[in-house]
Structures are given as structure tokens and as C-alpha cells.
Amino acid sequence: MAGPGGDMTPRSAVVVGAGIVGLSTAWFLQDRGVHVTVVERDEVGAGASWGNAGWLSPGLAMPLTSPHVLAEGLHGLADRRAPLSIPVRPDPRLWGFLLRFAAHCRTRYWRQAVQDYLPLLTESLPAFDTLAAEGVEVAAHDASVVAGFGTKRASDGLVRELALVRRLGVPVSFDDLDRDELRTLRPQLSDRAIAGVRLDGQRFVDPGRLLDGLALSVVSRGATVRPRFTVSSITADRGRIAVFPEEGPPVTADVAVVATGARLDDLVRSPGVRTRVRAGRGYSFSVPTDAPVTGPIYLPGVRVACTPYRGQLRVAGTMEFRASDDPMDVKRVDAIVDSARPLLTGVRWDERSRPRVGSRPVTADALPVLGATRQPGVFVAGGHGMWGVTLGPVTGRLLAEQITTGKQPAELIPFDPLR
Template identity: 45%
Template sequence: MTGFPHASKTATIIGAGMVGLATAWFLQERGYQVTVLDKTGPAAGSSWGNAGWLTPAKILPLADTSLWTYGPTALFNPDAALSVPPRFEPALWGFFAQFMAHATPRAWDRTMAGLVPLAQSCLDAFDEIDATIPVALQSRPTPFVAAFEKKAEAHGFLKEIDGVRRHGIPAELSEITNVDDYAPMLSDRISLAYRLDGQRFIEPGPYVIALAEAIENRGAQLRWGINVTRVRPASSANHAPTVLCESGEEIISEQVVIANGAWLPGLAREHGVRLPVKAGRGYSFSVATDTPAEHPVYLPYHRVACTPYQGRFRIAGTMEFRGPDEPLHPRRIEAIIRNTKPLMRGIDFNERYDEWVGSRPVTPDGLSLVGRTRTEGVFVAGGHGMWGIALGPATGKALAKLMETGVAPPEIAPCYPLR
């Protein structure tokens, strides 16, 4: 059994993705002695292979009214961006029904209002963390390119931009006259493109690994290969929560944060967190381009996000509702290629690197789960869906304040885990 009997403030973080590590970083800012546990290592889950977008103007509810026309069709289209396996799985279909129930204008506005406080603070939180990250890996401001084959395809994207502006999020949008100046890998089939300013991106895997190193350099204990089986509440014998490990080890600290992504329900349910979290799995791979990619590219109609990544071009997409530990399905990679290949040039799609699937934690109402549970000293941080990278630092900063002061900042008030 291990603990910190001489430290005034101790915390154990379960999960070494962006959310867990950012929480650890901001707890260190408040003088905590921090231990981070993960069954694999930093950025091993959905923090590794995503697009790395830090885009307040694109932090949106996943469920919108278009799902009522797109969703049913997608269920029977193996190439659709949205994928739900055609098998008998009552819990998954029950979740999907709740998810679809939020695809209304009123629910969209309600969820968007809940996302705004974290979205508005996300870039400032990155500024704080960037100070301890190598310059080459820090968040980078750059124009984002949104491209369309046909003008009619832009309707949904422009509606989303209007929606975020209506909720107070700046979205600097202008039409691009020469697409080659920003995205030379796009083919002549692209007839319309917009430039979205005021956003940033990172290379997520290297950034999160660098964040882990920064936390360790500041005195944290980082322990990999630790499979946590339970967080036991405080008792008369131990006056603090205890993290139980598969190995039999018990780790005691004053506070515990469950931040293990799509696996969160397995540990958090005992502590009163009942809202379901399902794995909305995303896929990505990277390719070389004849002309080096400098700016992120978004193909909204096909729901594909592309980002410069270590000298190549990362192409990411799909929302596949399956178990978080199921293997990669090559057909989903092939579907992304079929949808994007005609819109690109100067790319050999047969030479792919870093094929990946990651389990993004999705809630049915589109809001995260951040805050205290019904168990004293036990907190959760997760359920960010596609936005764990972008919202991770802002989440960690707000949660660290709650853990020290007992007062929930307004940024996470809509994310109350016991709702």
C-alpha cells in the first residue's frame, strides 16, 4: 500500500490522455503532489490519433437536426461517417435513441449553451500549458480551410457557424478565391472554400507525451501498466479514497480523478455517475503530399478533418459506435478513402502511415462529465466526445479549482456528473 502521509494535498489521476494530464498539470499549479496511472501510457487512447484541432468555432453538439435525415440512411450505408453496428445490443441502441432525442433545435441550443463556457476558455488554458511544452510542439494558430465540391453542400457548415456566433463564439470566416494558396492537395472538384481564422491546432500524440514529461519533471509520479479495477470510498480504516489495482496494490490519496475516457463508466458508476458514456470511435491515418501541407483542411460534407502531422497529412473521420476495445475495422479506413480521394490530388492513398482507431467518450446529451461524484474525494473528468483535446486543459484548470476550493467554476457547471 502506498500513500503520501507527509503531503498536505495529494491526488491520483486515472488516465493519461489530454484530460487527465491537464488536470494533473493544473493541480500541480495549486501545490498538489500528483500520481498519474494508466494501463498503457500517455496518449495511448483517443488523445493520440485525432486531428488535434483547437477550434472554439467548431466545438458543437454532436446531435443536430440533420441526423433525422442523415442518421437512418447512414445505418444502411457502410461508407457513411456515422456507423452503428447492425447487431442486437440493447444498451447501445438505448444510448443511440437518447442521442437522437437531442437532435432537435431546442436541444442543440441547450447543449451549445453548456459547451460555450469551456470553449471560450480553451485557448487561454493552452497558453498556460504551452509555457512548459517544447516550442516546436506548442499550439499553432493557422487558417483552417473548409472545402466543398458543390455550393449546396456548404449549407450545414454555414448554419453551424451562424449557431456558434449566436452563442457568442467568434468565427472569422471568409471565402477563399484561390484554394491552391492554402490547400494545394485539394483537387479541381472543389468549387467553394472558406478560411476560418482565430483557431489553432497541435500534433496531439507528441504534445500529450511532452505534457506527461513536463508533469513528471515538476515532480509527479507517472506509472504505466497499472490496470485500475475500483476506486474504494473512504472508510474508518482509511480516511481517503483508495485506488485498487489489478495487481493487488492499493494507492491512497486525498482525492481521486477518474479520467479514463470511454472506460469511465466502469469506475464511476459506483460513485453515482449514471449517465451512459459510449465509445464514438474515430479513425485516422497519415499520407505524404506532393506539396507539404501547412493548414488544416475540413471536408464538412464528408465529416473528414485533416491536419499537418510530422511532415505528412493526417486524415481523420467517422463516428463509429462500437465497444472501446474492439479492433480496428479496415472498412472504415477504406470508407474515408473512398469519400476523400476524388477531392484530393498528389497523394498516394496506398502508402498510409499510422492507421489508428480511438475510442472517444460520448454522452447522449453532448455535454461532458466534469466534477464531484457522490463519494467524498472522488471526481470525474470525461465525456468530451470529439473535443477532449481542445477542452482538456480548460477542463483540468476548472476541475483543479473545484478540487482545491470546493466551488465549481462556471465553466464546468453544465457538466455536473450526477445530472
């Protein structure tokens, strides 16, 4: 894998996974002179990236292991309609994962995790700016995120959390809102939303169009994208990596990057990667509204995110710990509608689109896995939880730096897959 002049910079890479993280990594590898092949088991962006709410929101992209999530998990055991859904069934691996997750739901750990995230949060929007400046059709819209609550007490809780996040170093600007201010900013919020918060300096995108634009850019710069390529194994031989499909010849390169989201464990098992990744499934759909939607709406009490989407409102929510291939549970969609309906008005719920379910990659310590595995020449990029779109490009930039220089950036040390 020696490059020109005898250095050890890889000249070729195969990226497994064509979601936002995989495509971003491919793009930034190309920016460093690496020839890239992208393989994808389905179509480009067909997974959780496409169905994402599309928020570019470093002010909210916090680790999932906040202490109150533990209480939500216990509630989810008793109520299948709760935002956090945990199946009550014998599954030792799932329960082992959840126990490890619960052990991390401590204030002291969460604060440290926020500080670990800080470099990614700070550089997340500039990474999108880099893509846009180089011709990628990002089409990001600057907009505040407006959060609505049924009680002032609940709204004050978010204000306290944002104030803490700001003290920890996250650059975030926010203001309290009363009922009238909420309705002025977001006409879709009903009279039941009596208090809220406006979070400034955020953005949103159409995730499908972003992925299409990123894939088009990667291809125009010389990459090959191969959909319907289901990887069965990855091997190394004499300094070359071979990525084998279920049928047909392998794709070979100097290095491989596994960015398969919630399926990451399928290809890089221990001892290759110590940190396990589970599927935390989310559901989304779009719905017409009587008034135009001017920006993102957040309903923290029911964990529902809403975004302007192709003339309608995209509604996304729930965290369901089930296998990626399990059938869609339509009751989860009904639960999202029932929880959001009281706080929203002018939304034609009965005309909603066919829902989608996507598997977010979740780790027990709420930190992504980014970097080299024990298998020489094989790297991983995943475990971003709900924040893959926000953190995808900055992840790709930092990982491309590590791959091409052989040095782990300081920003990636907390996310080492061998931690």
C-alpha cells in the first residue's frame, strides 16, 4: 500500500456502507488523494440516514446516557407506547447491552461524554461548509429549533440542561418562549404548548437529497458505488484488504472502512472491535399541514422531532431496541401520532405517508466507534446514535486524516473502537 515516493499512505480504499458516515468518509478520503470504492447492501442512503429528521443540531447532539433516560427505559418496560421501547423477551445479549447502558446513565459520566463530544460538535457545521464549498449539494437551511412543552416546569428543565451544556463548552444560544411567541414562530404548535425554548444557530437538510448530492459528488470525483453488494467477510492478505460479497469476486484495496450503522457488529466482531453496537430503531413519516412549516419543531416530552420536508412536515420519533430486520411495528407509529397530536395543530394526520423504520447504531457508553480495529487495514465508523447526520461529515474528515497519516487525531481518542 505504499504511495508515491515510498510512503505508506494508502492509495485505495473500499468503504462498506453508503449512509451519511460512509459517504462522508469516502469524500474526505478522496480529498486526500485516495481512490475509493463504496459498496452498499441496499441502495445509497436506504438506512437510517434517509429517514432521519435531517437536523444539523450540534446544540442538541448530546450523549444518550443522561440520567433521566434510565427512568424512561424503566417506563418503556411497562408501556409499549412509550418513546423508549424495550421488548420484554428472553435476549441475553440485549439485556447485557442494556445493563451496560444503564450503568453509564450517571451525571458524572454524562458530563465527561459531553466534553468528549465537544470537538465533534464544534466542527460539525464547518465540515458541512467544506462540502458545500466544494460543490456538494448540501442545501442546508439556517433555522432555530423551537421546542414546545405542555408545562413551564418541563421547559425550564431543558433550559437548565442547555445552560449546563454551555458551561461544559458547547457553543449554544437559546431563549425562553411563552405561548404567544411559540405560536408566532411555529404556527403548528397548539395552545397546549404553553412554554418553550428557541435554540439558535442550528440547521436542517433534506437527508435524502443530501445523500444523493454526496453520492453524486463522490462518483464525479472518480469513485465507484456498488449497490446491492452484501458483504460476507473482510480479509487481509499481504497488505491488501479483500471485501467479499455473498456471490462474486471480492473488491480489494489498501484499506477498508466499515460504516454499516447498526450492522457494524456483523463484520467486525471481537477482538476486532471491543465496543458493541445495537440497533435503536426510529420511525418517520411525512404529513401535510395547513400552514407552511418554517423550521424544526421539537417535542422533548414525547421525544418527537419535526422538520420541514418537501412542502410537508417530517415527523420522527421513538427509540426501539429491536433487531434491524424485525418487521415494522405500526403501533409505534400510532404512538408517535397520539403523543404529538395534542401539541400540534393544523396537521392532517390521516393523510400521512407510508412510515419508514431505520436502525440507529447505539453503543452502551453512548460514544461512537471511530478508528482502527485489531485487523490491520480495517477501520470502523459508527455508533453515532441519533446524531449520524449531524456528525457524519466531521467524522469522515477526522477518520480520513487517521487513515492517510497513520496518526490518531486527538479528537478521536475517546472514540477508539478498542476502548
